[in-house]
Amino acid sequence: MSGMGGRDGAGEEPRGVPPRISIPPQRPPAEDTPHWADRTAAPPPGPGPSGPPGSTPHENTAHATMPNDPEAVAPPAAPTHKVLKSLLGAWALAACSGEETAAVEEHLTDCASCADEAVRLRDAVALLHPQDNLDLDPKLRSRVLTACLGRRPARIPVPGWAAPYDAETARLDALLRDIGEAEWRAPVRLKWFDGQRAVGRDSTVAAVIGHLTAVDSLLSAAFGLPDPLGPGAPAAPTDRTEAFWAMDRARPAGRAPGAVRSAWRDQAHALIRSVSFTGDEEPGPAVSYGAFELPLRDSFVERAFECWVHAGDIAEAVDYPYAPPAAGHLHHMIGLAVRLLPDAIAGRRRAGLAPPPRALVAAGSPGRTLHLEVEGSGGGHWYVPLDSPGALASPEGEVAHVALDGVEFCRLAAGHVPPQEAAAGQKGDREAIRDALFATASLSRL
Incomplete structure (x- = not known):
């Protein structure tokens, strides 16, 4: 009694009859080879060096893996100019493998046209995706x-x-x-x-x-x-x-x-x-x-x-x-220092550190005025009486004009900047300006 598939009851093929389906030979292990390498190169079917006639190369693996045979494994073919040029875009994006990167960079030392193209691609990548520092802004x-x-x-x-x-x-x-x-x-x-x-x-x-x-x-x-x-x-x-x-x-x-x-x-x-x-x-x-x-x-x-x-x-x-502080808070600090300036100038005169006033001005009367212009954050314009703390300061009595940055003025008032080194724009009475700068620095203490 015959079974399915034309086999004997024991499941064996009849003697002398070839199998209907031929089993393919086992594939060799996958290789990590650049895509330009010829992965299909193999000797044509035929008699191998030590195999019987009609055998395939896969049946003669012992000879193919002999380490002492220089002809056992052929090196991959070198990539062509066309292949390397097609890799420039991936190279610019740092998307090439290590072997591809080495081959491209070696090629760039010899090919001027590809080198120019590589520079343009790298510049374009930098514009599209600049390299940012991953550290947080301090x-x-x-x-x-x-x-x-x-x-x-x-x-x-x-x-x-x-x-x-x-x-x-x-x-x-x-x-x-x-x-x-x-x-x-x-x-x-x-x-x-x-x-x-x-x-x-x-x-x-x-x-x-x-x-x-x-x-x-x-x-x-x-x-x-x-x-x-x-x-x-x-x-x-x-x-x-x-x-x-x-x-x-x-x-x-x-x-x-x-x-x-x-x-x-x-x-x-x-x-x-x-x-x-x-x-x-x-x-x-x-x-x-x-x-x-x-x-x-x-x-x-x-x-x-x-x-x-x-x-x-x-x-x-x-x-x-x-x-520095917020602009509004800095403005309060500068304003306080300016209000203290007249008394500081008078105190330096009493201590003999500044020349006496050129004229005695009664409280509430107009006198010589220093125009203090503070620039930048928290700045503004102030008018400081020079002759006495109670004198009336006004633009009409201006004899000197000083301009400083807001933070620089505060550093001067804190004693962190010597008055003779203060970065100030000056115009007018130099003696009055010097007295005002030294008085500002004198506001500082431990």
């Missing part, structure tokens, strides 16, 4: 923080005259959160102008924050907040700073240097909360700085200015990007 955080502080409305808003202090303490706090424990001991050079020359003092990041804590607490009395220096502490900023540093040195040696940040931050938050509940009205008396007093509004602006200046000192010491 100023990204400060820009985001500035945008958040400027746009997010507070449930209990801070008065406009206290907003610069709120913003600058928040920016400095963000800087302090980013630095490591070791960076709290980084050396910081504090600089100011003592009326005659530039002076400085070596400090650390932790000591600078202690200095801000000691002087900021002068505002605490207006809100009944405790003074970190205790009752009977001095009012002069330098004396308060020295007292705070002495207290800090007396603390246990194991105290973490960054612990001073908590005291400064908590005090700043308490001041901002207290002033927010007062509304736009100015509470309390003027703030005493020992040798002079400032209204509470001006004190908050002055503390914002010093916070920004010393934050810049810290940022420079730890290599941290730090931008």
Whole structure:
């Protein structure tokens, strides 16, 4: 009885009858070869070197893989100029394999036309997809923080005259959160102008924050907040700073240097909360700085200015990007410095550091005027009386005109730029201009 497929019952082909379907020989392993290589090159069917007649090359693999036979494996054919030219686009996009890239670049050293085409393709790729740095912009955080502080409305808003202090303490706090424990001991050079020359003092990041804590607490009395220096502490900023540093040195040696940040931050938050509940009205008396007093509004602006200046000192010491204040806040700081200029000029004259006024002008009377033009962010035009603090300044009495950049003017007022080196455009009475620049630098202190 025959079965299906014309086989015997045992499933074997009848003797002498060839199979109906021939099984193809096994394929060799895939090769990682460039696409220009001839993958189909093989000896034609026929008698092999050691195989029987009619055998295929695949049946004689032992001879084909002999390592000592130089004719066993033929090297791939070298790519032609046409093939290499077609690869230029992929090469420009860095999409070639290693072998293709090496072949193209070797070809470019010999073929001027392909080299010119490669340059044009690379330039086109650079325009379509420029190589961007994957690292984040170091100023990204400060820009985001500035945008958040400027746009997010507070449930209990801070008065406009206290907003610069709120913003600058928040920016400095963000800087302090980013630095490591070791960076709290980084050396910081504090600089100011003592009326005659530039002076400085070596400090650390932790000591600078202690200095801000000691002087900021002068505002605490207006809100009944405790003074970190205790009752009977001095009012002069330098004396308060020295007292705070002495207290800090007396603390246990194991105290973490960054612990001073908590005291400064908590005090700043308490001041901002207290002033927010007062509304736009100015509470309390003027703030005493020992040798002079400032209204509470001006004190908050002055503390914002010093916070920004010393934050810049810290940022420079730890290599941290730090931008100037917002334009509106910078305008408040410049305006305060300009209002203090007449008294600073008069003080230099009393100390014999400047020549006396050319004429005695009564309060409210017109006198000689300095036109101060501050350019850039937060700038504007101000008119400063030169003869006496109470004299009337007006464009009609202008005898000198000075122009400075806004940040440069603030650096001058902070004592970070010597007055004789200030990049100022000058016109008019040179003596009046010199007195004004030196008086601006004299506003600085430790």
